[in-house]
Amino acid sequence: MSKNSKAVVTFILGAAVGVAVGYFLNSDKKDEMVSKLRYQADKLKDKFRRKKEQFEEAVENELS
Known part of the structure; x- marks a missing residue:
C-alpha cells in the first residue's frame, strides 16, 4: 500500500470514528x-475493595 493510500484510509477511519462519537454524544441513549x-464501574470498585480487604486480612493473619 502506498503512503498516500494509507493516509486516505486513516483519514476515512478517523472521520468514521468522529461521526460515531458525535452521534453518541447527541443521542438520547447517552444518559x-x-x-x-x-x-x-461501581461494581468493579466494590469487588476490588473486597479483594483488597481479603488480601490485607490474609497478610495480617500470616504475620500474626
Missing part, C-alpha cells in the same frame, strides 16, 4: 449508557 457504565 442510559453512561448510567450503565457508572453502575458497572
Whole structure:
C-alpha cells in the first residue's frame, strides 16, 4: 500500500470514528449508557475493595 493510500484510509477511519462519537454524544441513549457504565464501574470498585480487604486480612493473619 502506498503512503498516500494509507493516509486516505486513516483519514476515512478517523472521520468514521468522529461521526460515531458525535452521534453518541447527541443521542438520547447517552444518559442510559453512561448510567450503565457508572453502575458497572461501581461494581468493579466494590469487588476490588473486597479483594483488597481479603488480601490485607490474609497478610495480617500470616504475620500474626
